[in-house]
Amino acid sequence: MNTTPDFGQLAAESRDELLNNVLPFWLKHSLDRECGGYFTCLERDGSVFDTDKFIWLQAREVWLFAMLYNKVEKRPEWLECAIHGAEFLRRFGHDGNYDWYFSLTRDGRPLVEPYNIFSYTFATMAFAQLSIATGNEEYALIAKRTFDRILSKRSNPKGRWNKCVRGTRPMKDFALPMILCNLALEIEALIDPATLDRTIEECLHEVLDVFYRPELGLIVENVAADGELLDTFEGRVINPGHSLEAMWFIMDLGVRLRRPELIDQAVKIALRTIDYGWDKQWGGIFYFLDRLGHPQQQLEWDQKLWWVHIESMITMIKGYRLTGSQECLAWYERLHDYTWSHFKDPEHGEWFGYLDRRGDVLLSLKGGKWKGCFHVPRGLYQCWQILEQCK
Template sequence: MQLNDYQHLYRTNLLNDVVPFWFNHSGDKEFGGYFTCLDQKGEVYDTDKFVWLQARQVWCFAMLYNRVEKRQEWLEFASQGAEFLTEHGRDAEGNWYFSLTRQGQPLVQPYNIFSDCFATMAFGQLYQATGIAEYGNIAVKTFLNILHRKDDPKGTYTKAYPGTRPLKNFALPMILCNLVLEIEPLLKPELVEQTIATGIRSVMEEFYRPELGLILENITPDGSFSDSFEGRLVNPGHGLESMWFIMDLGERAGDQALIRKAVDITLSILDYGWDRQYGGIFYFLDVKGYPPQQLEWDQKLWWVHMETLISLLKGYLHTGDERCWQWFEKVHDYMWSHFADPEYGEWFGYLNRQGEVLLPLKGGKWKGCFHIPRGLYQCWKTLEAIAEKKASTLLQD
């Protein structure tokens, strides 16, 4: 395939397939918000509403309105989801629940701070689209609450016994690197810079282990290695996703050395996480080669592969490293031949190790309207930027 063929493919799949799938099948016209538990054809098989997925879908349609085309139906679709969340999504202290009934009654307590992270993104993006002050206020208050809770994100809901084996987890520092850029216009510049600096240091100096070329999921509070199930855990998808966040921060700062380092880490994690027998990227691995405790360790997941494509394309854009393009074509071929569903639209989420569809769902408790549309958009726009850079280089020659 040529560069313009890739551009066309990612753009048309986003706008003519994935976005219509969610727009046509997921809206709850009676109670508001979205159904995310959709089967292969897009039919609803469960009506529980998971707050982080509700917020991700608000973000997605507001983002499309802001960055692709100002379609009123996209804005209205995002706004009705935000209204549902505003009315039902938080407890009295402003923490966002994990899940609700269809009608909006709380089902699961706000133990998971990622609901708050994606609520911040959703209301920040919707504020950009509408200028409605309440949305901006919700985004900022939620973000400040995340910073307040970040050292003990689960609070009273943690299962760990205090003090025996305290660990820091990679997911929140990783997300903060992206989250702060989402609402940068709403924050004081010094808070933005402080959050970015802390995030980069945490990702690139604490969780990244240069002797391994890998990012660990959990480390001790002082940054040491914990020789335990949690301490030995590697989630290749998390590491690969975080690297395009870091590349974006490097581009923002004009820090080519940071971008180069992120590209090198991308290639190292991908080489480590690739299944040389069946293809695709493993979900979990043990850094010492022991059996992981996660029984789903060898599954191939949609988001892992989509986020990898973004990092590879951004790496190629910024450095021209041909290994990024070679890996992009390899991961692209695997993903489009295994995850995409040309029959009913959207993408499957879960494959077994051999690459066979494990669950035919298009959405559920963990998969919603986020990684696929965001990834298609990011790949489309990055491919455009690569084409523009190549054209500019030819003109200069």
């Protein structure tokens, strides 16, 4: 007989982990008091093992602490932390035209050109959220101008740094419309309603009418420029974590637009995706899969990653909260058990990021080139808030 979980206890667990374990880890170890910005390459115990600074990780940490300051509590140390990172980004993160570099040296000298559109998206999120926290008009202007740059680059995000030969096999990928679904709501207060509405509708079309394939019941990562499927490495790849994360973005848009059919479709896609992506032998969600069952080009295809599981937890508990789906609730409980038992570090703060297929820790780092102060604390915050509503 199924029993309803103790939502109050689960909410308190997420809240305590966020406020008393994860956030103190980053506040203690990540702030570079000498050069500004944050260290993100942190060993298990928080010691720094590399001092390069990656723009999207810098921006994500700014956003995270500004968001918590705005939505949880006006803690001065949170606002100070967010401003600390934002000022480093404001001075060094872009080329003067709001083209945001990928990485910098510790003291802010550019290392990698602005080829990565996600440096832009997270800079927009960061400065938009911090402008709300501070009322600083310059921060709001940075967010708006960066958002304009994103829209202008949508058809060719990498610009002159695109390594593909133009015209041979033109493709578009799922990641940008996916993130814009979330970004549109993040910057809603700073852009005109017509631009917001247009951006949301375009993203919904891309996600649900182009990348979602009803014949598969799945979202593909790449399609041809005309929206057709491609029988190539890139065209066959399925990233279950991306798909599942996108579905809670779609649910949020469904709430915002008062369109319950969007929520229902997101839940349907999410349930199909997690069943497809779940490792039936060892548990956890695969990182990449080939939709035709061919060998993957990504050697890390069978690893279990922190963000995939945390984002999936958000999706499933949000799906349950909005629709009452018992299937979503069962998957949330299954994901919770796997994620908390495998990724949480019982000896030091924060969570591990990379497990092998069997669920053993593959890398002991707490932050690096791709993992920073974002998915774990955002996921804990989201789950805490949703679980409170389920009580």
